Amino acid sequence: MDEKTKDFLKQRLGEQGYNKLARINNPGLHQFIAKYVEHCNPAKVFICTDDPADIRYVREAAIRNGEESPLATEGHTIHFDNYHDQARDKEHTLILMPKGVDLGATIKTGDRDTCLVEIHEIMKDIMKGKELYVRFFCLGPTNSEFSQPVIQLTDSAYVAHSEDILYRLGFDEFVRQGPNARFFKIVHSAGELDERKTSKNLDKRRVYIDLQDSIVYSANTQYGGNTIGLKKLSMRLAIDRGSKEGWLTEHMLVMGVHGPKGRVTYITGAFPSLCGKTSTAMLDNETIVGDDIAYLRKKDGEVRAVNVEKGMFGIIMGINSEDDPIQWKALHTPHEIIFSNVLVTPEKGVHWIGKDGDVPPKGHNHSGEWYKGKKDDAGNEIPPSHPNARFTLSLENLENLDAALHDPKGVVVGAMVYGGRDSDTWVPVEESLDWKHGIIIKGASLESETTAATLGKAGVRKFNLMSNLDFLSIPVGSYIQNNLDFAKGLKKTPLIFSVNYFLKDKDGEFLNAKTDKKVWYKWMELRIHDDVDAIETPTGRIPRYEDLKRVFKEVLDKEYSMDDYKKQFMVRIPENLAKIDRIKKIYETQVHDTPQVVFDALEAQRQRLITAQKKHGDYITPDKLV
Ligand code: SPV
Ligand code: MN
Numbered sequence: 001m002d003e004k005t006k007d008f009l010k011q012r013l014g015e016q017g018y019n020k021l022a023r024i025n026n027p028g029l030h031q032f033i034a035k036y037v038e039h040c041n042p043a044k045v046f047i048c049t050d051d052p053a054d055i056r057y058v059r060e061a062a063i064r065n066g067e068e069s070p071l072a073t074e075g076h077t078i079h080f081d082n083y084h085d086q087a088r089d090k091e092h093t094l095i096l097m098p099k100g101v102d103l104g105a106t107i108k109t110g111d112r113d114t115c116l117v118e119i120h121e122i123m124k125d126i127m128k129g130k131e132l133y134v135r136f137f138c139l140g141p142t143n144s145e146f147s148q149p150v151i152q153l154t155d156s157a158y159v160a161h162s163e164d165i166l167y168r169l170g171f172d173e174f175v176r177q178g179p180n181a182r183f184f185k186i187v188h189s190a191g192e193l194d195e196r197k198t199s200k201n202l203d204k205r206r207v208y209i210d211l212q213d214s215i216v217y218s219a220n221t222q223y224g225g226n227t228i229g230l231k232k233l234s235m236r237l238a239i240d241r242g243s244k245e246g247w248l249t250e251h252m253l254v255m256g257v258h259g260p261k262g263r264v265t266y267i268t269g270a271f272p273s274l275c276g277k278t279s280t281a282m283l284d285n286e287t288i289v290g291d292d293i294a295y296l297r298k299k300d301g302e303v304r305a306v307n308v309e310k311g312m313f314g315i316i317m318g319i320n321s322e323d324d325p326i327q328w329k330a331l332h333t334p335h336e337i338i339f340s341n342v343l344v345t346p347e348k349g350v351h352w353i354g355k356d357g358d359v360p361p362k363g364h365n366h367s368g369e370w371y372k373g374k375k376d377d378a379g380n381e382i383p384p385s386h387p388n389a390r391f392t393l394s395l396e397n398l399e400n401l402d403a404a405l406h407d408p409k410g411v412v413v414g415a416m417v418y419g420g421r422d423s424d425t426w427v428p429v430e431e432s433l434d435w436k437h438g439i440i441i442k443g444a445s446l447e448s449e450t451t452a453a454t455l456g457k458a459g460v461r462k463f464n465l466m467s468n469l470d471f472l473s474i475p476v477g478s479y480i481q482n483n484l485d486f487a488k489g490l491k492k493t494p495l496i497f498s499v500n501y502f503l504k505d506k507d508g509e510f511l512n513a514k515t516d517k518k519v520w521y522k523w524m525e526l527r528i529h530d531d532v533d534a535i536e537t538p539t540g541r542i543p544r545y546e547d548l549k550r551v552f553k554e555v556l557d558k559e560y561s562m563d564d565y566k567k568q569f570m571v572r573i574p575e576n577l578a579k580i581d582r583i584k585k586i587y588e589t590q591v592h593d594t595p596q597v598v599f600d601a602l603e604a605q606r607q608r609l610i611t612a613q614k615k616h617g618d619y620i621t622p623d624k625l626v
Contacts, residue, residue, distance in 0.1 A: 001030045012037050017047040021134075024171075025178045029151065033134060036153050036187050039120065042127035047134045048160070050169040058133055058164065059336075062157035065131075066197040067190075067222075072348040074334035079158050080366050081223045081341060082198035085205070086386050088225035088232065088470065093207040095236065095473050104475045105590045110208065119208045119217045126155075126189040126219060133160040137230055138170035139184075139238070139295075140306045144408030146295050148238065148308075149173050149183040152229040156190040158338070159227045165336055165394050166311035167230045168406075184214050184237045186229025191220035196368065198222060209236045211473055224313050224340070224390065231313065235293055236473040238308075243474045243482050248296040251468045253281040254289035254305050254411065256402045259525040266404075267524060268294050268305050269417035269499075270467040272448040276419065276501050276517070277467075278314050282326060283518055285555075287402035288395065289411060296413065301491030304410035311394045316342060317387050318354035323514065330397045337397075341366040341389035352385040359384050414528040418466065419499040420448035423459075425575040426500040428512055428568050429520035430540040431527055435487040437540070438496025440601040444480050445583045449502070463586050477593030484597065497524055498540070503568065511568050519551045526551075535622055538608035539576060542569050542622060566621040573613045573620065580606050 001009075001022075009030065010018045021030065037045055046061075048054045062068040068077040094110035095103060103109050132155050140146035149170050154160050174181055194200045205220040216233040218226055225232050238249040252268040259265055266289070271277035281291040290307025291314065297304055314327070316339070321328045331337065343351040345363045362371040366389070367382045374382045395401050404411045416438070420426075432438030443466045452458045463469070465476065472479055487493050499520055503511045523543050526532045534541035545565045552560035584602050587594040616624050 040127040042132035067158035136171040137167040154188040256287040266411040303413040306410040338392040341386040343384040
């Protein structure tokens, strides 16, 4: 470290802080910290190592600061975000690009030079009077090819505390990697806080991602999706980095599906928000590796995946004792949990939309003091908790945790699944014809219908390829091409499936029970090992009735009828053709670098559908295709 940096850091970090930092031999890291300590100008700086005493300091700081308050149950705390800071700010989240570089119409970008000036203006002295926490983490398991070190600077003890629960400690990893560490850098400030300790200057809320220097700046916000640097902020940096190095960062869960004779087969799955992603990762009798983000690498001809995280920042709405017994239990056990934007009762208990039991008549929530019937400025009733209210919990606290979570080699991926909220097109489960068909016709064609829980009109289909659209930092076409190329050189290519838990009949009734998804995963597991055959349709390969009947009986003790099978697995030609038109239009008009193979695959699927339509009509039950 040069003398100037050294003197400055000694002065601002104190002897103890400086000595901790000096254990990491990385001049670039020291300079980065010095630069932002000077720029953001906090009153104090705390260097947090992996030492439990340091971690405790941060946890307690969140309570001292008032960003979290203790609840009745030991270890549980509540955090509130500003009433208008309850979700990712897509409008102000920009990938910074040099002049002349175009990521296409679906990715929001900002001019790098201009935005860097703006964000540095916003962040000048932004931490005045506050404490800055310097945290070191590792994305993916430590000591692994997957390990991606990240340094987080934040003046929010809530953010720094959340990261403890969600990520693997990385100070020692920084020490290990020394000057070779190619770390991601995050600078976050919640900005000025109001009397409820929530970010006040939301007009200056910004999330700017600078790919060139691997830095993300986040200001004037606290909501986790905007601030927890290792989650969606690092994800954009990782997508860019992986694209240059031949590995993938996917918005995917990772789960162990338990097959016959103790066999465990790992499946990854991408689902847009509110489409059953966490409930899939939490399926009973299976095991969870991760519920949100995965890194995928090729090793010895196989695809291997790790969970980038080790905790869950889960949506709490709808969690109840019957449908989610494991999460229910974990949420009622005394250990570290941060609840955010739920209702806190006068007894310091919590309540949320869809929880068992009656809604308490009053308490406080993201809107302040709350009582039943309270309305917002627009006259809409304020629910007891925000629909995007969350809980932050370590996976170690779940009974169904898979032992492979921390395996530095990751798990072998047997299949990848794509699923959205789709009332009328896709069948409940279907295997793609091959990798290319799966990537293009399943992943890159993923759409999901909006729900009442999201802003805007419900039931509108939103295009969201691989459920990764919000996080892409490279052009959509290159991203698809990377996914296609990923299969090159594999000895064993993972299968690709689509699922749809939300298919309805013409009267608008759901065609499946919530628990049916357990059967689809068992069936996929059997397909991966070639233990069952499948029926080829114009859109892919679907299960045979007799296999599902057996698995329904085994898994759910349910008599699965031929009638249900036909309704659920009927190929809906007009809806599938309409989908092809929608997707083709998006790739023609909104993506500037669509690979030709995308159009070819869409066209081939159209031809298969038309041929089948000529032979069998618009709605084809599987018995006609055997
Ligand atoms: C998601 O919305 O996909 C999440 C929550 O996992 S957030 O951290 O906001 O991205
Ligand atoms: Mn997510």
